[in-house]
Amino acid sequence: xxxxxxxxxxxxxxxxxxxxxxxxxxxxxxxxxxxxxxxxxxxxxxxxxxxxxxxxxxxxxxxxxxxxxxxxxxxxxxxxxxxxxxxxxxxxxxxxxxxxxxxxxxxxxxxxxxxxxxxxxxxxxxxxxxxxxxxxxxxxxxxxxxxxxxxxxxxxxxxxxxxxxxxxxxxxxxxxxxxxxxxxxxxxxxxxxxxxxxxxxxxxxxxxxxxxxxxxxxxxxxxxxxxxxxxxxxxxxxxx
Numbered sequence: 001x002x003x004x005x006x007x008x009x010x011x012x013x014x015x016x017x018x019x020x021x022x023x024x025x026x027x028x029x030x031x032x033x034x035x036x037x038x039x040x041x042x043x044x045x046x047x048x049x050x051x052x053x054x055x056x057x058x059x060x061x062x063x064x065x066x067x068x069x070x071x072x073x074x075x076x077x078x079x080x081x082x083x084x085x086x087x088x089x090x091x092x093x094x095x096x097x098x099x100x101x102x103x104x105x106x107x108x109x110x111x112x113x114x115x116x117x118x119x120x121x122x123x124x125x126x127x128x129x130x131x132x133x134x135x136x137x138x139x140x141x142x143x144x145x146x147x148x149x150x151x152x153x154x155x156x157x158x159x160x161x162x163x164x165x166x167x168x169x170x171x172x173x174x175x176x177x178x179x180x181x182x183x184x185x186x187x188x189x190x191x192x193x194x195x196x197x198x199x200x201x202x203x204x205x206x207x208x209x210x211x212x213x214x215x216x217x218x219x220x221x222x223x224x225x226x227x228x229x230x231x232x233x234x235x236x237x238x239x240x
Contacts, residue, residue, distance in 0.1 A: 002064050005139055009057035012131050016050040019123040028115055034171035039164060042124045045092045049128055052077070052085040056135075078141045083152040086132050087201040093129035094201075095194070099178060106178035136205055140213045143206050153202055157195055 023046065024037075037043040059073040099107040108121070143149060164175045174180045179187060 002060055006057055006060035006064070008135075008138075009053060009060055012135075013050075013053040013057055015123075015127075015131075016046065016053050019120065020046055020050050023120055023124070026116055026120070028112070033173075035163075035167050035175070039167055039175045041088075041160060042092055042096070044160070045088050045128055046124060048080075048084055049089060049132070052080050052132075055080060075142070079144055079149070079152075081132075081135065081141050082143045082205060083149040083202070084156060086136060086205040087153055087198050088156070089128040089132045090201045090204070091194075091198045093125055095197070096125040103178075106181065107176060109177070136208055137212060141209055143209060149206075150199065150202060153198065154195075157198060161191060 023043070031037050055073065055077050059071070059077045062071050062073045063069050096107060104110065164179075168174050168179075179190075182190065
């Protein structure tokens with residue numbers, strides 16, 4: 001099982017390495033403006049997925065060497081997956097294609113088709129969700145306490161909001177065309193709704209994990225192999 005998991009993780013890692021490399025070769029006026037590529041959530045998510053799928057195979061190697069999954073690298077992998085990689089990638093895919101179907105000019109103008117290949121578009125906005133959903137469906141992850149998981153997700157969300165707001169203030173333009181078409185109160189509603197949606201995706205990932213793998217999925221209640229921790233055993237014996 002570890003071998004198959006490792007092959008999947010290494011394959012996804014190389015996929016994102018090549019995708020990131022190819023994307024960096026594409027030069028557009030937007031990528032050269034203030035903030036560069038780092039003002040786009042899609043590119044930041046691409047880097048996030050790349051980081052996750054570098055951590056994941058390293059965790060597999062460490063698990064293989066030690067013969068058990070209860071190690072620090074697996075815990076880091078699970079924390080990144082639960083708090084950031086899953087909710088952000090699903091959010092990116094759903095919001096992009098949702099806005100695209102309403103009016104593609106608001107999110108990905110047709111002129112970009114001549115510059116950005118279709119497969120890169122899908123790497124950025126489709127495969128990011130597909131691969132992370134497969135990851136969650138076939139590989140068990142321990143979710144952190146909500147205050148930690150949601151805390152990291154909230155920090156990342158607020159940081160990005162402050163970043164694009166700063167760009168709008170300094171460079172006098174909003175990153176995405178649909179934001180430019182909105183009044184200020186419309187942006188407030190959109191940002192609030194977006195945060196609610198990304199929090200929903202956090203819990204969706206947690207519920208999916210619980211449905212597939214069972215249990216309450218509390219990171220402090222069991223180890224990664226599904227066995228109770230020593231503290232739980234002691235409490236049971238004491239109760240007897």
